[in-house]
Amino acid sequence: MVKKKVVLIFPPELTDKAITYRLVKDFDLAINILRAKVTPQEEGRLLVELSNGDETLLVQGLEYLREQGVGVQLLSQDIQWNENLCVHCGACTAVCFAKAFVLDPKSLKVSFDCDKCIACELCINTCPVQAIQGEF
Ligand code: SF4
Ligand code: SF4
Numbered sequence: 183m184v185k186k187k188v189v190l191i192f193p194p195e196l197t198d199k200a201i202t203y204r205l206v207k208d209f210d211l212a213i214n215i216l217r218a219k220v221t222p223q224e225e226g227r228l229l230v231e232l233s234n235g236d237e238t239l240l241v242q243g244l245e246y247l248r249e250q251g252v253g254v255q256l257l258s259q260d261i262q263w264n265e266n267l268c269v270h271c272g273a274c275t276a277v278c279f280a281k282a283f284v285l286d287p288k289s290l291k292v293s294f295d296c297d298k299c300i301a302c303e304l305c306i307n308t309c310p311v312q313a314i315q316g317e318f
Pocket of ligand 2: 268273275283292309311314
């Protein structure tokens, strides 16, 4: 099973179109909606996990979205960790239930795995040195 977490950005003219329905019907994609910000007449944003056994269909589905005018951002572009600013205090690991931020007990260094991140953004305000940025 191939999975990708992406942020889909719908311009106002597309927010009432059945585009995600076409992803299921035409590309056989399973869609897990992790977060949503949709306001009528304004830009809508969905954080979704798309999955399918066939990576080609997944890529074609993303291409279809782009052709329709939907912005597609891979999740790694959403949460950004500036390791150079990080002082490894571990505060972010206490709020990250997805375990994307973890503290190595031996080295006492924090690491970030963007594949585990679900962009809840709970970590952003916990960081005392603004080493974490999010754009969802
Ligand atoms: S955004 Fe949420 S899941 Fe991602 S690293 Fe921060 S706390 Fe963890
Ligand atoms: S809260 Fe900020 S400074 Fe502390 S470990 Fe996390 S990213 Fe680094």
